[in-house]
Amino acid sequence: MSGSTLSYGAERQEVVAAIRRLEETSVLSRSGHANLSARASDDRMLLTTSGMVRDVTPSDMAVVGLDGTAIEGMLDPTNQEIVEMHSRVYRLRPEVGGIVHTHAPWLLSFAMANQVLPARYEALLRFGQAVDVPVVPWAPRGSDASVSGIVDAFRQEPGTKAVLLGNHGVLVVGESPLAAAALLAVLEEAAEAELTGRAIGGAKDLPLDALGSIRQAMAVHGA
Numbered sequence: 001m002s003g004s005t006l007s008y009g010a011e012r013q014e015v016v017a018a019i020r021r022l023e024e025t026s027v028l029s030r031s032g033h034a035n036l037s038a039r040a041s042d043d044r045m046l047l048t049t050s051g052m053v054r055d056v057t058p059s060d061m062a063v064v065g066l067d068g069t070a071i072e073g074m075l076d077p078t079n080q081e082i083v084e085m086h087s088r089v090y091r092l093r094p095e096v097g098g099i100v101h102t103h104a105p106w107l108l109s110f111a112m113a114n115q116v117l118p119a120r121y122e123a124l125l126r127f128g129q130a131v132d133v134p135v136v137p138w139a140p141r142g143s144d145a146s147v148s149g150i151v152d153a154f155r156q157e158p159g160t161k162a163v164l165l166g167n168h169g170v171l172v173v174g175e176s177p178l179a180a181a182a183l184l185a186v187l188e189e190a191a192e193a194e195l196t197g198r199a200i201g202g203a204k205d206l207p208l209d210a211l212g213s214i215r216q217a218m219a220v221h222g223a
Contacts, residue, residue: 011038012058018177025185027104034102037086051078081142098177103169106191111164121190127183130211131159138166
């Protein structure tokens, strides 16, 4: 199928652009493992067909219904496992337009330790992550226990745009795939700063009014 005949061409291009952003910001898993999706319509999503995304092109995505039904394209067995992980988040959060999952190195440290990532880095607030990033307890990849844990975490903490997957990695959502990739880069910066900052006494909490102050400043400058 040629690029000109692919359905949802703009969404495919944005997924590719999001992958390039992950590479440029060094938050892609060192093995190249990740899976990304984009909301294609009210009841469909695009999902990368393979778990290895470094060389993904617009044609390397399948169209899948949010009910899990394959509509167009073929998913590798490894990505068939994670259809529900993406589709159920879209069903829970209508505002989400893109999802990224990978094993970003510094965030993986928090996931391995099953520790929440505190929202203490100013940039997190500017990117809409004003609450601590919760941890979902480990369960087999793609299992109902794993997916239900992710959905429960997003439901219980409506302010979060990311969840750490215990002993596994991170899942980030955004208004688009590019927005999710941009937030992932900031989350990785925060995780690195938290861990390296412990050597000089540890990170300190922001003032309680920090979020309001930042929103006010952004509004004044049209950010």
